[in-house]
Amino acid sequence: MKLIFIITLFTLISCNKQIKKSTMEYTENEILEQLDLAFKGEPSKYYPKVRPQDIKYNFFLDLEHGYCETAGNRIHLYADEKQWAIVFEKSGYQNRATRAEIELDYIGNCIEYPVDKYPERNYITNANNIVLIDSDEYARIENKQAGNDLETFELIDENTKEIKVRNKLIPFNNNYKDYEKIGIELRDYDNPKKLIGFGDLIRYFNEINPSLISASEEEIKKYIPKNLKKLMTIDEFHYDPSTSPSKQETYKLISKILVTKNTSYWKPSLESNNNWKNWESGNL
Known part of the structure; x- marks a missing residue:
C-alpha cells in the first residue's frame, strides 16, 4: 500500500511538472x-511570411539617432504564460521630418506587425510613430x-503663447533661463535672442511634464x-549601444522578469544612464 502511494505521488509530481512546462x-x-536580432536589425521568426520583394524592418531602442533629438524613453514589459512583449518608447524631435514624435518599437512573440502596403512591395515593421507636434x-x-x-531655422518665435501638442x-x-536650469543647452550660434529650439521644447516637456509627451x-x-498583462514600466536603466542585449545586465533582468512574472527581480547593479543628457542625438 505504501509503495502504491509513493508511485502515485511521484506520478502526480511528474505530471504537474510536465503541465507547467507545456x-x-x-x-x-x-x-x-x-532582442539580439532587433539590435542587429534582423527580422525574427515571428514576422509574417512575405513576398521576396517585401521589406522587413526590426528596430531597437536608439538614443543616439542622428535624425531624432531624443527627449524621453521608457521600457514597457508585458507577459502571460504563453506570450510576451517588450515595448521600447522614445520621444523626441525628428529633424528631417520637422515634427515631434513618439516612437514605439515592439519585440515579442505576439506582435501584430504594422504593414504599409504599396503596389510594388509591402513594408513590415516593428515600429509605430505617434505625432506630438x-x-x-x-x-x-x-x-x-x-x-x-539661420535665425529662423528650428527656433520658436518669442511671442508664441501656446503650442498645439x-x-x-x-x-x-x-x-530661456528655465530651460538652462534643467540642463538644456540652447543653440549658441545665430541665436542672439536665445530663442527656444524645436528640440529644446520636447526636452523641456520631458523634464517638467513627461506625461504630456508619453504614450498612453x-x-x-x-x-x-x-x-496581455502589463508587468511594469522601467523609466531608468543602463543603456549600452555597443553591446548585444544578451550580454547586458539590463536585458538579462528583463528576460527573467518576463519569464517569472516577478518584478522584484528588477534590481540593477549598474547606474542608470538613459537620460537624453548622456547621449548625443539629432546632430545630422
Whole structure:
C-alpha cells in the first residue's frame, strides 16, 4: 500500500511538472535572442511570411539617432504564460521630418506587425510613430523676425503663447533661463535672442511634464494583445549601444522578469544612464 502511494505521488509530481512546462511557451534565452536580432536589425521568426520583394524592418531602442533629438524613453514589459512583449518608447524631435514624435518599437512573440502596403512591395515593421507636434504647427510657431535664415531655422518665435501638442494647446514658456536650469543647452550660434529650439521644447516637456509627451496605455497596446498583462514600466536603466542585449545586465533582468512574472527581480547593479543628457542625438 505504501509503495502504491509513493508511485502515485511521484506520478502526480511528474505530471504537474510536465503541465507547467507545456504551458510555458518561452524562455529567457529566447527573449535575449529576439532582442539580439532587433539590435542587429534582423527580422525574427515571428514576422509574417512575405513576398521576396517585401521589406522587413526590426528596430531597437536608439538614443543616439542622428535624425531624432531624443527627449524621453521608457521600457514597457508585458507577459502571460504563453506570450510576451517588450515595448521600447522614445520621444523626441525628428529633424528631417520637422515634427515631434513618439516612437514605439515592439519585440515579442505576439506582435501584430504594422504593414504599409504599396503596389510594388509591402513594408513590415516593428515600429509605430505617434505625432506630438506636426510640421504645420512648427511652421506656425517658427521665428520669422530675424535678419537671416539661420535665425529662423528650428527656433520658436518669442511671442508664441501656446503650442498645439497632440491637438491640445499647451502654454509656452519662452524664458530661456528655465530651460538652462534643467540642463538644456540652447543653440549658441545665430541665436542672439536665445530663442527656444524645436528640440529644446520636447526636452523641456520631458523634464517638467513627461506625461504630456508619453504614450498612453491604449497607444502602447495597439500592436499587442489587449488582454496581455502589463508587468511594469522601467523609466531608468543602463543603456549600452555597443553591446548585444544578451550580454547586458539590463536585458538579462528583463528576460527573467518576463519569464517569472516577478518584478522584484528588477534590481540593477549598474547606474542608470538613459537620460537624453548622456547621449548625443539629432546632430545630422
